[in-house]
Amino acid sequence: MQFHHHGYVSGDPRVQEAAGTGVDRPHELPEAMDVLVVGSGPAGMLLAAQMSQFPQISTRVIERREGRLERGQADGIQPRSVETFQAFGFAEQIVAEAFNIAYMNFWGPDPADPAKIVRTARTQDYALQISEFPHLIVNQARVLDYFADAAVRAPGRLVPDYGVEFLGLTVHESGEHPVEVRVRHVAGARSGQERTVRAKYVVGCDGARSGVREAIGRRHVGRFAAHAWGVMDVLVDTDFPDWRVKCAINSAAGNILHIPREGGYLSRMYIDLGEVPEGDNHEVRHTPLDEVIRRANQIMHPYSIDVRDVAWHSIYEVGHRVTDKFDDVLPGSDRPPRVFLTGDACHTHSAKAGQGMNVSMQDGFNLGWKLGHVLSGLSPASLLETYSAERMPVAQQLIDFDREWSALMARKPEEISDPQELARYYLGTAEFPSGFMTRYGASMIVADRSGTTVCEGFPVGKRFRSAPVSRVCDGNVVHLGHHARADGRWRVYVFADAQPPGAGSAVADWAAWAASPGSPLSRFTPPDADVDAVFDVKVIYQQRHEDVDVALVPDLFRPATGPLGLTDWEKVYAAGPSAWNDVDVFAERGVDRDGAVVLVRPDQYVAAVLPLPATDELTRFLDGVMIDRSTGHDPRTA
Amino acid sequence: MQFHHHGYVSGDPRVQEAAGTGVDRPHELPEAMDVLVVGSGPAGMLLAAQMSQFPQISTRVIERREGRLERGQADGIQPRSVETFQAFGFAEQIVAEAFNIAYMNFWGPDPADPAKIVRTARTQDYALQISEFPHLIVNQARVLDYFADAAVRAPGRLVPDYGVEFLGLTVHESGEHPVEVRVRHVAGARSGQERTVRAKYVVGCDGARSGVREAIGRRHVGRFAAHAWGVMDVLVDTDFPDWRVKCAINSAAGNILHIPREGGYLSRMYIDLGEVPEGDNHEVRHTPLDEVIRRANQIMHPYSIDVRDVAWHSIYEVGHRVTDKFDDVLPGSDRPPRVFLTGDACHTHSAKAGQGMNVSMQDGFNLGWKLGHVLSGLSPASLLETYSAERMPVAQQLIDFDREWSALMARKPEEISDPQELARYYLGTAEFPSGFMTRYGASMIVADRSGTTVCEGFPVGKRFRSAPVSRVCDGNVVHLGHHARADGRWRVYVFADAQPPGAGSAVADWAAWAASPGSPLSRFTPPDADVDAVFDVKVIYQQRHEDVDVALVPDLFRPATGPLGLTDWEKVYAAGPSAWNDVDVFAERGVDRDGAVVLVRPDQYVAAVLPLPATDELTRFLDGVMIDRSTGHDPRTA
Ligand SMILES: Cc1cc2nc3c(=O)[nH]c(=O)nc-3n(C[C@H](O)[C@H](O)[C@H](O)COP(=O)(O)OP(=O)(O)OC[C@H]3O[C@@H](n4cnc5c(N)ncnc54)[C@H](O)[C@@H]3O)c2cc1C
Numbered sequence A, B: 001m002q003f004h005h006h007g008y009v010s011g012d013p014r015v016q017e018a019a020g021t022g023v024d025r026p027h028e029l030p031e032a033m034d035v036l037v038v039g040s041g042p043a044g045m046l047l048a049a050q051m052s053q054f055p056q057i058s059t060r061v062i063e064r065r066e067g068r069l070e071r072g073q074a075d076g077i078q079p080r081s082v083e084t085f086q087a088f089g090f091a092e093q094i095v096a097e098a099f100n101i102a103y104m105n106f107w108g109p110d111p112a113d114p115a116k117i118v119r120t121a122r123t124q125d126y127a128l129q130i131s132e133f134p135h136l137i138v139n140q141a142r143v144l145d146y147f148a149d150a151a152v153r154a155p156g157r158l159v160p161d162y163g164v165e166f167l168g169l170t171v172h173e174s175g176e177h178p179v180e181v182r183v184r185h186v187a188g189a190r191s192g193q194e195r196t197v198r199a200k201y202v203v204g205c206d207g208a209r210s211g212v213r214e215a216i217g218r219r220h221v222g223r224f225a226a227h228a229w230g231v232m233d234v235l236v237d238t239d240f241p242d243w244r245v246k247c248a249i250n251s252a253a254g255n256i257l258h259i260p261r262e263g264g265y266l267s268r269m270y271i272d273l274g275e276v277p278e279g280d281n282h283e284v285r286h287t288p289l290d291e292v293i294r295r296a297n298q299i300m301h302p303y304s305i306d307v308r309d310v311a312w313h314s315i316y317e318v319g320h321r322v323t324d325k326f327d328d329v330l331p332g333s334d335r336p337p338r339v340f341l342t343g344d345a346c347h348t349h350s351a352k353a354g355q356g357m358n359v360s361m362q363d364g365f366n367l368g369w370k371l372g373h374v375l376s377g378l379s380p381a382s383l384l385e386t387y388s389a390e391r392m393p394v395a396q397q398l399i400d401f402d403r404e405w406s407a408l409m410a411r412k413p414e415e416i417s418d419p420q421e422l423a424r425y426y427l428g429t430a431e432f433p434s435g436f437m438t439r440y441g442a443s444m445i446v447a448d449r450s451g452t453t454v455c456e457g458f459p460v461g462k463r464f465r466s467a468p469v470s471r472v473c474d475g476n477v478v479h480l481g482h483h484a485r486a487d488g489r490w491r492v493y494v495f496a497d498a499q500p501p502g503a504g505s506a507v508a509d510w511a512a513w514a515a516s517p518g519s520p521l522s523r524f525t526p527p528d529a530d531v532d533a534v535f536d537v538k539v540i541y542q543q544r545h546e547d548v549d550v551a552l553v554p555d556l557f558r559p560a561t562g563p564l565g566l567t568d569w570e571k572v573y574a575a576g577p578s579a580w581n582d583v584d585v586f587a588e589r590g591v592d593r594d595g596a597v598v599l600v601r602p603d604q605y606v607a608a609v610l611p612l613p614a615t616d617e618l619t620r621f622l623d624g625v626m627i628d629r630s631t632g633h634d635p636r637t638a
């Protein structure tokens, strides 16, 4: 965590200085704004925290609810989401409070007495082997709380506008704020009033029954209802020995997905209520709680639960559906999009794979910086077209995975030939539910793979996977990627060739080029901004940290920034072994010993991997994404 | 973190339910209270957080300042303090924000050109090898903020009374509140008013010029001024390559202790201003800041600092002094103490070893639970006599260590024969400044060592050193000791013999004994309280966690507690290897394979280590500390 950069800060360093629209931010929803986010679920709240990092852009989040979510809904947090929380500054807090999944166990009928269940398999949960981040369970309400904290602590001081309902919108052809939005106050002093407000962009984060989706005429494609589940968060007295282990229970009487929850006592149970018949007309939603509990006991026989408290319950009836496009631009039109859909508003699926909240947040993470860069004048509006293009395939993969996984879990015992099969599938496909399988195709922000050097551990289009390195200035072992916060900046990781600093080397040449006025880094950084305001450049030497003489490192890697002109010491790293670290990131990620440049997007995805001398390719690539700022001023701080 | 135990909690689980005096706690300082703490420094604020865990006891903390500390004072946090923060629930947050010391470097005159300094040694800082907790640097103000959070989130909802000055006190022979205290409001609406309030106990946490010390006629023994240091927290531009490394710089022009601070830019420098002559009369305190900066530059030659911002500076002039006793009881008197001294009020020393804040907090930690237990009727008042008896020797050791260390660091270059000597001393004595060398002698709360079984890794009288174990209920690897929060409870770690649960075994016999009505655990736990309200008993089996069948574990280790009668699953651990852990706590801490009982005090010190069959010894020991509650009611919750 870096702070005191503009002078000493007394108090919580997580609270950044207010700036731009965050200074005296109006409490009331204004008449016009740059970005209007509809809905404060995981997608909307990630966007709130992200846009609050762009304080020059006015962003408002409207939410029909009167206040924060209190309980219920999703609770599965994949490692990729924890990685995202790290970027928003609250990973260590939520990890301390969440339940950590170490194992997933499987239960099935006892072959000797099929009326009873027995444990058929234990699997070590995947997270620790796939990422440095864990696989957690914690209430969606708490995730939203942490994003709300992050949003209000960020320079934009963003707070959702609760009690405001979206009614409809019209996208006009022109005007500074072409989207006209009708809203109604449904709580507070203005309750009942309808208003029209205007925005440059609108993001529909308004969940499965999205009004924004309807307003732009997008269609949810797929079967509405496939399967119904009784869900309950319960405190019980039980003799079931795996009450604190995630379990799939498969018995003649039905199926349960059992998920221990944060705090050591609470658990969530999903009890299968079966296929919903065509003409059911939501009848299944009236299944009484008692009936759900009765079924749970039947499935768990010979074990039982005595429910002492029900924190939340619901009948979750959901189909596998994806919207036909995630923005408002019709095929054939070449205007840039003005309205976007994220999360459940554009994809729904079962809760079995624990993906809903996670994929929704990644939608928001994908879109937020793009809005930020276009509205800041750093990038052309065409950047916004990549949102739908990148996220639709992810949603489709999710639906496919979820369909397969739910079908496997919903099988009757007699359909299961090998009890280890589910366990094997669970581990074999772990990268997907961990959130790390997403790979974006080539576009203006993902280099064509053929044009890049191969660096096995940093596949182009996938998220940048961190590794431990030594920070040269102080010898601390830190995760290379964890320094990157969700502050909307591009990251450039410069892996040096084998020469130490001081010697003539490819990395020294690269630094001289990058610092020169004609380089894309210079041209795309506003002249009155800090040299690292748009591109945060870090270097990783191959030596041991003691052997890297900071005095000889090119200035680009230890720039003087901020009003006091203070040296940023935290851009120079070393891969050699030290007392506290024996991981060599070059070996660990297969980085060429001749060096490489890894360009990473603000949402942590690898945009390009290039050899050090390939400065022309880097220029060409960035020319396609950025607008020349060398003669303007920094729109983010001025 | 355990919560939802009394039903679902929406919101931050770190906020405990208000209870007792925490419900509608008066904003105004009342006329009478159980405990009055004077001063809100590290000792006072630890006590605030600790006493807020005893909500049946009314505790107030008065502080002369108008509000929170804003900057300056101490910043060195030893691993033992981080361990303590863990018990108060904020370790992960403060670690994320603090500077972590990985190395300490030493600089001395260049033999080739003694006018210049060169790096003479690098030493890996000790923390990671000594403890799972790091060695941190963070402003005292932030430490106090975190304790303030912990105090207000605890059931007692304690908030310091700012703007109230202690003037004097009288200890009366009798009465319910025998200590009469004179205070003056120095801020707020009542500013200027003097009042008399009464308390059962008063704790002087009022720093080096303690008025409480004076009021009880205790004397600070030792020389007042020995050495003066110019201290400054600065943001600079510099070419000194170790600006982000803790360094001792020893040059012909003088000495500097240089300490990088949190946030990546700020550093603290202690510049030696030499011995203060006898008749100086605090003249040294008028040394101008410019002069301090000039000296710093002189010492650092050929490097230099260009100071851009001074966050805080001070001339720190301090002697090595210890007060003759840490409470108000004169030798020969047998009444129990009513007034206590902690922290700088009873011991002062240089800042060189970075101990002040740390030892002060440990004073508070030692005293808090004792006040809690005596005022709750769990223990006799004689328990309070152990405070001075235990903490005076620690203070004396601190003075001795600090004197030696300061003398070594203050030497002139020509007195240093081997430049590695300081480095070797630093590492060789690391256990002391880490805070782990404290070992309390035998008393009513520390068993005579001869009477206990030997368990190398848990020395009686030292703090319980945690180790990783598997939690049986969910297979998570957790630190055995980290479950223990600073909630005023005793901990009983029962290390099982080699039998698994279910088999007849020494641990099963022990559990049967402990659960029987005549056992000390039963007798000293109020009958209407949870079975683990006073003694939190945990068991560690030698098997792998998969091989421990929770259904066969004695009920004592999985009690049903709270209003909902929920099973506490987090008391049963396993030492065998697992996918996530290969540390065997039995081997790691030298625990006898026939089992052992490790009794740990609420302040985390090992009180006794006994073989499983030695139930008579355990009874005898606890009979000396506790009052029979089997016929009363729980004073902490009723
Ligand atoms: C009742 C319910 C139960 C669920 N249970 C589970 C579960 O058990 N397991 C699981 O994995 N997932 C569950 N989910 C799904 C999971 O919560 C979602 O996948 C996830 O929250 C998607 O995030 P989102 O941000 O896209 O939308 P949501 O979290 O649905 O957020 C949408 C937000 O928009 C607001 N909104 C909607 N319309 C308007 C409007 N017109 N004007 C203003 N605001 C509006 C809503 O109030 C809501 O706050 C559940 C969802 C719901 C709604």
Ligand SMILES: Cc1cc2nc3c(=O)[nH]c(=O)nc-3n(C[C@H](O)[C@H](O)[C@H](O)COP(=O)(O)OP(=O)(O)OC[C@H]3O[C@@H](n4cnc5c(N)ncnc54)[C@H](O)[C@@H]3O)c2cc1C
Pocket: B038, B039, B040, B041, B042, B043, B044, B062, B063, B064, B065, B072, B073, B074, B075, B076, B140, B164, B165, B166, B167, B205, B206, B207, B208, B210, B211, B231, B314, B316, B342, B343, B344, B345, B350, B351, B352, B354, B355, B356, B357, B360
């Ligand atoms: C000005 C100063 C500079 C220091 N600089 C350093 C340093 O550079 N490095 C270092 O390691 N240590 C330093 N220390 C020492 C370090 O801060 C202490 O060791 C540590 O704070 C001791 O904690 P404590 O709780 O015992 O007392 P303190 O932190 O001193 O707290 C005492 C509190 O009591 C209050 N108080 C005093 N008298 C009264 C009264 N009559 N009524 C009400 N309230 C009262 C004070 O306002 C203060 O808040 C410094 C201390 C001071 C005071």
